[in-house]
Amino acid sequence: MKLSIKLIALSAVLLTLAVINSCKKDELKTYVIETTGRFAYYAEQAKKEQAEKGKVSSVQRLKNNATISAVNDGPESCSGFMDYKFNYANHGVPDWVTTQLKIEFRQKLQYNLNLTFPGIFFVDVNFISFHDSESYIANQTKNIIAQSFNEVAQLPPYNTYGGLDVLPQDVTVIEYDVICTPKSTTDPTNPNDPNNPNDPGSGGGGTPGDPNDPNNPMNPEPNPPKEDPCDRVTEVINNASNPNITDQNNNIRNAGNMSVPPREFGADEKLNTLVDGDYKYTNTRAGGAQYFEANFTWNSQDGYSTGFSHYHPDGTAPSPLDAFELLRNLTLPGLAGGSSSDIAFYKQHASLTTISSTGQQYTLTIADWGLLKGIYETRYATNPTKFINEFNALANKYLADHPLSTEAEATEYALKGKLGNSINLFKKDGSILFKYIEINSQQGNVTGTVKKTGC
Structure with a gap:
């Protein structure tokens, strides 16, 4: 697989x-x-x-x-x-x-x-x-x-x-x-090039693929999260329980389940005012086979975008690109050059949700904006293909090391492996409760396992 x-x-x-x-x-x-x-x-x-x-x-x-x-x-x-x-x-x-x-x-x-x-x-x-x-x-x-x-x-x-x-x-x-x-003779995109300083195997003894190994250059720098996931889980639960957000997510799931061939659907999460929980209802829109375009706005007429929900036909966790979308919103009209209070409000409430036919529902929030920005600028933007190949390698190694695991668990592991403590990832457990995803330590050459932790 x-x-x-x-x-x-x-x-x-x-x-x-x-x-x-x-x-x-x-x-x-x-x-x-x-x-x-x-x-x-x-x-x-x-x-x-x-x-x-x-x-x-x-x-x-x-x-x-x-x-x-x-x-x-x-x-x-x-x-x-x-x-x-x-x-x-x-x-x-x-x-x-x-x-x-x-x-x-x-x-x-x-x-x-x-x-x-x-x-x-x-x-x-x-x-x-x-x-x-x-x-x-x-x-x-x-x-x-x-x-x-x-x-x-x-x-x-x-x-x-x-x-x-x-x-x-x-x-x-x-x-x-x-x-x-x-131009040098080193190929920065080839992980097998012995002259490549970005080679995951040349980073002082780190084991490639272990998101908890501080010596592994494939992973973000060790950094304790600035946002405790337990401080955010109440808001995640409240947002998911909001009547307008609930209706949007149900419509997204129904549209995605009925789509032949499979494609992504989604809806924006927007506030009427800069008041937590004052969400307006937004219509579900169709995307492409592997793509949904959010519509970011930041004004009183069109609403204040704090994120979006979208359908993953394959049942996987959010991707790093989903997280980077929340980061890029800071450069768009409304927030770019906006007031410090608006930017602080957005950062405090920004989140995204992914939904699938298999019943998976995730919510991702940003724990450390500075760390995520650093990963984006120095690891993703400089070579997107290499970054994505490493993400795929982590997910596929997880499936190989844990034959009974699911694609959802493999992409949870890969996401945390690439973005580490810059994000909090929550997974819906039951009708209301959310638990956050952590990674157990690697054992030898076998990848660590994902676990759900309650607050």
């Missing part, structure tokens, strides 16, 4: 509507802008980085949205992020078609980028990340974005609407946080 985590991160989609006059008098044409969720923020950041480029060393240079001549001779290895935006005609296209089009476009874009350029590319709703790329590629990426969108738009049912085409000159791309270093 093999597990494979989805490579598409769950996140909020940003739709910006702009109505413009066409050549025909009084006739309006609607356009939808497809954009990564933080484009405006990082476009401004890229400008600042460009102004600071003279202060960066020649050995480890920061590249931005301007071509910079190479300082070092020989090939370089570049890692960083890109954001993009472009307009495409969306007149008369139903929302569900637009949503599915965006999902398939990002999948196609990720495939085409990895097919076209050297390195590893990951396309998220909020950014494109790349690792071990050999050159500055923002301009070339415009062609791949337009190509990928047009390839998907020519497929049914999208080709029945017409006008869904994009030219490379319509696309704007911003690069940021790009660091290039002289």
Whole structure:
């Protein structure tokens, strides 16, 4: 039995509507802008980085949205992020078609980028990340974005609407946080490379896969949780018992159970006001086969998003990407640059829930925001594929070491193994009670076991 985590991160989609006059008098044409969720923020950041480029060393240079001549001779290895935006005609296209089009476009874009350029590319709703790329590629990426969108738009049912085409000159791309270093012979993505400092087997005697081994570089740094799970379990139980949240979760489960073929469904968890427990009812929406897009808002009209619930058809625990979604919300409009009191309120109440046909229901909260941010920036964002491969390896080793275990237990173990004390993971035990997940110590080469602990 093999597990494979989805490579598409769950996140909020940003739709910006702009109505413009066409050549025909009084006739309006609607356009939808497809954009990564933080484009405006990082476009401004890229400008600042460009102004600071003279202060960066020649050995480890920061590249931005301007071509910079190479300082070092020989090939370089570049890692960083890109954001993009472009307009495409969306007149008369139903929302569900637009949503599915965006999902398939990002999948196609990720495939085409990895097919076209050297390195590893990951396309998220909020950014494109790349690792071990050999050159500055923002301009070339415009062609791949337009190509990928047009390839998907020519497929049914999208080709029945017409006008869904994009030219490379319509696309704007911003690069940021790009660091290039002289290319070495070490393969940072190969765990068997003896020169790889990230090799799980070269970390001072740590056993790969043990989430309790402080010497294991596959795991987060040892750090006692800043939030005691027993201090949070009452709120978790109260939220799950809220009538609106209960109705949403039941609708999600019913929709997921009836879906053929299997796909994800979900709903946002939003407060009417910044008062704990004042949840509004939000409609259940369909996602893709392995994807649900949350709709983050932070205002009095649309509600204050504290998280989301979604359906896992395979009955697995939340993924690390689910947890990172809560972290990324801090960079979205409403919280990015928001008041300290709003940010504190969000951090105190943020959570996500996963539901499955097998009866599993999990709630995840953040125990240490600083630790989670560090894991995201230094371990995931620098090489998403390697991080996800390690997650899969932990889950599959658990299944191999414990033949009677379930996929749910294996992914509980892998999640705690990758995120450690940065999160609290609760599992519903009975109709109301939740218990939190802990990991017993590893015995020799056999992985430790997961256990549910009550408060």
